[in-house]
Amino acid sequence: MSLIEVKDVTMRFGGLSAVADVSFVLNKGEILGLIGPNGAGKTTLFNVINGFYRPTKGDVFLNGKRVSNLRPHVLCKLGVARTFQVVRPLQRMSTLDNVVASAFIRTKTKAEAEKLSLEVLQFTGLSDDINVLSKGLPLGKRKRLEIARALATQPEIILLDEAFAGLNPTEINEQIEIVQKIRTERGITILIIEHHMKVIMAVSDRIVVLNYGQKIAEGTPSEIGHNPVVIEAYLGEEHSA
Amino acid sequence: MKKHLPLIIFAGLCCVPLMDLSSYIMHILILVLMWSVIGMAWNILGGYTGQVSFGHAAFFGFGAYTAGLLYYHLEISAWWGIPVCVVILTALSLVIGYICLRLRGAYFALATLALGEICRVTAENLVDFAQGNMGIMLRERTWVDKTWYFYIILFIAGGTFILIKIVMESKLGYYFVAIREDQDAAESLGIDTTFYKTVSLCLSGVLTGIAGAFFMNYMGYIDPGVVFPLYDISITTVMVVMVGGAATYWGPVVGAVIMVFLAEEIRSLPYIGAAHMTIFGVILILIILFVPNGIVGDYKKLLKPFKRKKEAS
Numbered sequence: 001m002s003l004i005e006v007k008d009v010t011m012r013f014g015g016l017s018a019v020a021d022v023s024f025v026l027n028k029g030e031i032l033g034l035i036g037p038n039g040a041g042k043t044t045l046f047n048v049i050n051g052f053y054r055p056t057k058g059d060v061f062l063n064g065k066r067v068s069n070l071r072p073h074v075l076c077k078l079g080v081a082r083t084f085q086v087v088r089p090l091q092r093m094s095t096l097d098n099v100v101a102s103a104f105i106r107t108k109t110k111a112e113a114e115k116l117s118l119e120v121l122q123f124t125g126l127s128d129d130i131n132v133l134s135k136g137l138p139l140g141k142r143k144r145l146e147i148a149r150a151l152a153t154q155p156e157i158i159l160l161d162e163a164f165a166g167l168n169p170t171e172i173n174e175q176i177e178i179v180q181k182i183r184t185e186r187g188i189t190i191l192i193i194e195h196h197m198k199v200i201m202a203v204s205d206r207i208v209v210l211n212y213g214q215k216i217a218e219g220t221p222s223e224i225g226h227n228p229v230v231i232e233a234y235l236g237e238e239h240s241a
Numbered sequence: 242m243k244k245h246l247p248l249i250i251f252a253g254l255c256c257v258p259l260m261d262l263s264s265y266i267m268h269i270l271i272l273v274l275m276w277s278v279i280g281m282a283w284n285i286l287g288g289y290t291g292q293v294s295f296g297h298a299a300f301f302g303f304g305a306y307t308a309g310l311l312y313y314h315l316e317i318s319a320w321w322g323i324p325v326c327v328v329i330l331t332a333l334s335l336v337i338g339y340i341c342l343r344l345r346g347a348y349f350a351l352a353t354l355a356l357g358e359i360c361r362v363t364a365e366n367l368v369d370f371a372q373g374n375m376g377i378m379l380r381e382r383t384w385v386d387k388t389w390y391f392y393i394i395l396f397i398a399g400g401t402f403i404l405i406k407i408v409m410e411s412k413l414g415y416y417f418v419a420i421r422e423d424q425d426a427a428e429s430l431g432i433d434t435t436f437y438k439t440v441s442l443c444l445s446g447v448l449t450g451i452a453g454a455f456f457m458n459y460m461g462y463i464d465p466g467v468v469f470p471l472y473d474i475s476i477t478t479v480m481v482v483m484v485g486g487a488a489t490y491w492g493p494v495v496g497a498v499i500m501v502f503l504a505e506e507i508r509s510l511p512y513i514g515a516a517h518m519t520i521f522g523v524i525l526i527l528i529i530l531f532v533p534n535g536i537v538g539d540y541k542k543l544l545k546p547f548k549r550k551k552e553a554s
Contacts, residue, residue: 050429076431084429090422101415105431110411153431 280493291421304453376464486535
């Protein structure tokens, strides 16, 4: 069943089409990877799905309902959470408060919000850092804090924008585990942007490839790995299997 | 002890009128409390929500004029201005919010600055309705003695302090701070930033207006130059909070104490005349350079030189 449907979405900035006529479907319970060279329009597409941009043309549907004219906070209420490529923690707040602020969307009292936040922080392995100001966290933990914040909104779908960029190999493995746990333990659907091919091949069920704003391929990781168009545009020879 | 500090200070202040202080000292204390209220009000919007306003004179003046005009036109007690200005200031905040809150950062600050000035010029020109530059005078003030004025503003200040504490420990407080730290991130975490910024502005505006309405009753005379000025109200408000410490509970109070006393002291210095403004400017620069979080926010930094000396000796 399709949870999110992106239909013929075009996003134009002045004369530049950052995204052109892209359509794809995100099914319930799946992990869909979104890859492509820098400037291919991946983050722009996220911003469209998430409500920061209104698409110039085309629409986004959530559970069959058109959502392309809604603002991000409304979409969040409907169950779409996201993380940012460049981490954006609420700097002068502690790790816990960061998560509490987002937990309030579906909780009434502060006690409830704190309970939910502590649980989410445990899930993402940040329990030891709850009182640290978030600007003092190392990058690896800040990336996880982004995920924790998104989870605290109790979403149906999470959009992960380069949640692995800049991590060392150990952190990458921990992060892969967290991403897989998000699906298996919480049943949350994931749309993930990633440059790290090992990660994207390992976690995704299907992959959509963008290049210059256009969708050039879609399929399972092994199909994508063999696709000559994708190899030419993005992967290069060494990744072709 | 620390938890009860506000209560102890409040109780202590309640006893002040029993000490039979001179009328001048009482006047200074009343001004300190009034500026605390304005500072705390500004702090909600500028400190916690991160929307720096240079136009709080608009709210202050509207509060004062609400009280004054009720007296002038309807001939009822100007004290009615305090409850009535809650309604008027909410409406005004909604209008200002609609115009200004779509702007961010410096543009918001500039828009509020302009709005403050628009209010002053408008008040100056409303000769029939608001007496223009002649101002509004109460024929007689409610009390000659300052005791009751002191208690009234003390309770307003206490109430404001408690209100802010409650707000900041609730969902609202978390949302305000989240908006300050990163508006886009807040938006994507499900926070309706426009709505919560408007709420913050309304709270801030209403509390500032109440201080204004009190000012009308206390001083017995207002004119546009007194209640709508850019420097004496808007900028001073920002300074009170910056000196004391933005986004802290005690910052505006400490700032009000320092600024009011400083203003009195500097004004009585010989030979400098209007140059006393320069001194405020220099102080602001020093604060921003060395204690950017204000005295309450950076008090540890301020104590450091003394501590080191102790260790050395």
